[in-house]
Amino acid sequence: MNNRTSAPLAPTAPASAVRALAGPGGHLMPARELSALLGVGPADWARFGAHWDALTLDTHMADGGTYRFRRYGQFDVDAATGTLTRLPHAPYLQESTINPLNGGVERHFDPLTDEFAADPLLRALLLAMAAVFTAVDDTTDWNVKLHPYRITAGDDQTGQPAPEGRHRDGVTFITSLMINRVNVAGGESAVFTDSGEELLTTTLTDPGDLLLGDDRRTLHSVTPLHPLDATAPAHRDVLVVAFTAR
Template identity: 50%
Template structure:
C-alpha cells in the first residue's frame, strides 16, 4: 500500500466538492457511480474485479442469532490528513456508545479483510476520497476508518434485513454505504433522517458504484428489508459500509 502523500490518487475534484457542500447543508448526499468512478480513476472492469471479494465473505453469527442471514468481514485503518493509510491490527468490533441498540457493549469478532481485498486497487483511493469528503465535517489530523463489506441474503420465506437494528447512528463522523451489487432483489430502500425523525433523503441504491454519504453526528439512517424478485431463487444485496471518526 503506497503511503506517500505526493502520490495520492484522489484530489479535491468537483464531485468531492459537491459532496462536501451537501453534507454541510443537508447532512446527506448520494454520489453517482460516474462521479465515484471519476474520483477513483476506475471503470466497469475495476468495479467488477472489486465485486469478486464479496464472494469470499464469512457468516455473521451475531446477525444469524436474530434471524438475519448476513455475510461480512471487517478491517480497521488509520488515515492521516496527508493520505497515509495504515491497516491496524485486527481486533473485535465494538460499536461506539449510544449507537447500535442491539449490540451495546458487545465485542463482536468478525473475520478480517482478506489480503486480496486490502490490496485491491480501488480500496486505497476510495478511503482517501472519503477522508477528503469527511474533512468538511471535522478538521481531523487522523481518521479511524472502519471497513465492513456486507452481503445480506433473502429467500422466499426469509427477508434480508440490512439494518436489523432499525433507524440508528453509528457513533462516528461520516457514515457511507457503497453499492457493490444486487441480485434478484427488491427493496433495500435507504433513508436518512434528522434527529426529530423527518426524512432528509430516501433512495434505493441500485447501480454499482453508487455512494450514500451521511453526517452521522446530525442524522440517523436505516435500510428497508430486501426480498427476492423471483421467489424460486435467493436474493442478495452487497454493500461496503465505511465509517470515519476522528482519532
C-alpha cells in the same frame, strides 16, 4: 499488503458533497461521479465486487438471523499525506446505547482478506472519502472501520440490511457504497435529522452509488429485502465505511 502505504493525495473533494455534508448532513454521489473521481470503470467494480464472495456468516445476530455475511477491519488514514495504515485485527464493539440489537458485546468477525485490503480501488476510495470529510470537518487524521456486507433474502427469511431500524453508528461520518444487487427488491436507504425530518431517500442500484452522512447529526435506515424470484439466489452487497476523527 504492507501495513503502511502512501501515495499522492486524493482528488479534490467534490464541492457538492462538501456543501451537503456541511449543511443538511446527507449526500448521494451517483456511481458515474464516483467512478470519474476515482478513475475507475466497470472492470474495476467487477474485480472489487468479487471480494464479496469471500464473506463469512455473521454469527452474532441477536435476532437469530442467518441472512448477513461480512468481514471487518480497520485503517488509520492521514488525509494530509495520503497515508493508509492497516491496523491489527481486533473485535468490533458498539455500545448498546448505539446498537440496541447487537451492541454491548465484543463481536469477533473474520478479518478482511489481504486481497481486499490491497485492492487499488479500495485505496482510492478511502482517500477520496477522507478528502471530502477533511474538507467538511478540518481534520486530517481518521480511524476508518470497514464493513463489507452481503445480505441474503429468500422465501424462508427476509433480508435485513439495518435490523436495528433507524439508527446512527456513533462515529463522525458514515457511508454506504453499492457493490451489487442480485434478484432483490427493497433496500431503500433514507437519511433523517434527529427530529425525524427526512433529508433524502434513495435506492442504491449501480456499483459505485455512494451515500454519505454526518453520523453526529443524522440517522439512517434501510428497508428489508425480498427476492424477485424466490427460486433463485438473492442478495445485496454493500461496503459500509465509518470514519471517526482522531
